[in-house]
Amino acid sequence: MEIPPVVIDRLPLYTRALSSLQTEGRDVVSSQELGTRLGVTPAQIRKDxxxxxxxxxxxxxxxxxxxxxxxxRILGLDRQWRMALVGVGKLGRAILGYEGFSPQGFRIVEAFDASPDRIGQRINSLIVKDTRDLENVLSKAPVDVGIVAVPAEFAQDVIDTLVKCGVRGILNYAPIAAHVPDGVHLKRIEPVLALQSMTYYLKSSPRPTITAARG
Amino acid sequence: MEIPPVVIDRLPLYTRALSSLQTEGRDVVSSQELGTRLGVTPAQIRKDxxxxxxxxxxxxxxxxxxxxxxxxRILGLDRQWRMALVGVGKLGRAILGYEGFSPQGFRIVEAFDASPDRIGQRINSLIVKDTRDLENVLSKAPVDVGIVAVPAEFAQDVIDTLVKCGVRGILNYAPIAAHVPDGVHLKRIEPVLALQSMTYYLKSSPRPTITAARG
Known part of the structure; x- marks a missing residue:
């Protein structure tokens, strides 16, 4: 049976809430309480x-x-995942510095860039490698996930190369609607797109007045 | 009629593809071609x-x-949107430095932090203000969107304060399942959650061997 992707997308939120409960020393939780913590109905949780x-x-x-x-076990979070970052500009560096990955089993093991003045640089414990060596490097030490943090115009090429190297998970930070073949899983991390659909809802009611803002 | 949120989420992708076509000097596009560019079926585009x-x-x-x-017009992208950033740590600074917002009409007009050694600092053209002054500042100059880049344990409090100030759009970078009242729109920007649902799909097929990676 094919599980709806929206269900899969909710499961990590359940694991977070359960981890918090575990930290609080709780042994048992009702679907009611779990629902309240997550802002979903208990019926939704039971169904998921x-x-x-x-x-x-x-x-x-x-x-x-x-x-x-x-x-x-279901989500595959009981193991380590190896990731390669492509693009070590401002965004790529923030990604390398992000402390949320490794506690969850996600490790950036390679960093690549196409710019000669970045290649060879050490950032944290990684030496930035030439994007042209991507296939060569990843053929020797495959990764599970490729993180794409290059400018929009290079993103599809980089994704194609990663896919050719056997990478089956792509985390795309570039503002493009990228294509991947079947069997490759793409997630887009992009604040502007999120904002641009949010404004649909915001535009219909006016910005609050000062009085409303104090309410 | 209530439009399904997934449809609204796709519209910004359509505007991007159309902007590219416009830049290329194109006057007309078929749903077929638009679909190919976006990786969705022409029927989906017509339906949306x-x-x-x-x-x-x-x-x-x-x-x-x-x-x-x-x-x-539909998405409200024909106007400027004012945003306040809360949290100017490593992540907050990357957000302030992100060049993708302003060309799309999203402008960060205030930055706040709770840490005494960050308050008063100038970052780009903004002076970081004390998070405790948030209500006071935003009551005088309301914003549309609040960007939350504080540690997880403070995020819900910050969101509550923003909502109290009349902010109706929240872009949450903190790794929590935050609650907002009806009428407030929350989008979560969080790479680890995206990865954690991706691994569901990745775990079922093994990491490619070196041979497969070269294929």
């Missing part, structure tokens, strides 16, 4: 989890540790 | 646009300029 089998007992709630382990 | 009225003539394609103007 039902795709993966039976968790929890009627009226007893979920065993926090067990559900967390199960979700980690 | 049908929510907003009739565009294009059967067999003639869309007038690029007209459709672009119309989508800008």
């Amino acid at each position: 989890l039902s795709y993966f089998g039976r968790f929890g007992k009627q009226g007893r709630g979920y065993n926090v540790q067990k559900l967390l382990d199960e979700l980690h | 646009l049908s929510y907003f009225g009739r565009f294009g003539k059967q067999g003639r394609g869309y007038n690029v300029q007209k459709l672009l103007d119309e989508l800008h």
Whole structure:
């Protein structure tokens, strides 16, 4: 059975909430409470989890540790994932400096750039390599995910090269609607697109007046 | 009629493709070609646009300029949007330095931080203000969107304060499932969540071998 992608997208939020509960020393949680923490209905949570089998007992709630382990296994978060970054400009450097990846098992193991004055530079523990050597480097030490932080006009080429190297997960920070073949998974990280769909909702009601803002 | 949010999320991609076509000097585009550029079916494009009225003539394609103007109007991209950034750590600075916002009409007009050694600093053209003054500052000069780039444990409080100040759009970079009241629009920008749902798909097929990577 094909699980709807929106369900898969919600599972990491469940694992976060469950990790918090675990940290708080909680053993059991109801779908009601989990729903409140996540801003979704308890029915939604039960439905989402039902795709993966039976968790929890009627009226007893979920065993926090067990559900967390199960979700980690389902999502593949019980292992380490190797990532290569392409593009070490301002954005790429912020990505390299981002401390949220490694605690979750995501490790940037290679960094590439096309600019001669960046190639050979050391950033944190990585030496920036030439983008032209991408195929060569990744053929020897494959990665799971490619992070694309190059200017828009180069992004599709870089993605094509990564795909050719056998990379099956692409995290694209470039503002393009990139193409990938079937079997390659692409996620777009792009604040402007998020804003541009948000404004659809914002435009219909006026900016609050000073009075409203104090309310 | 309520337009499905997934449709709204696709419209900015349409405006990007149309802008490119405009730059290339094109007057007309078929749903077929637009679909190819975006990796969606022509039928999907026709269906998405049908929510907003009739565009294009059967067999003639869309007038690029007209459709672009119309989508800008629909999405509220024909105006300027004022944004306040909260949190000027490593991530916040990268956001302030991001050059993708202003060409699209999104302008960061205020920056806040809670740390005494950051308050009063000048970053680009902004002086960092004390997060405690947020209500006071925004009551005098309201903003449309709040960008949250503070550590996870402070994010919900900051979001609550922004909402209290009348901000109705939140771009959340903190790794929490934040709550906002009805009428406030929240978008989460968070690479780890994107990765954590991607790995669901990646885990089922093994990392390519060296041979496969060269194929």
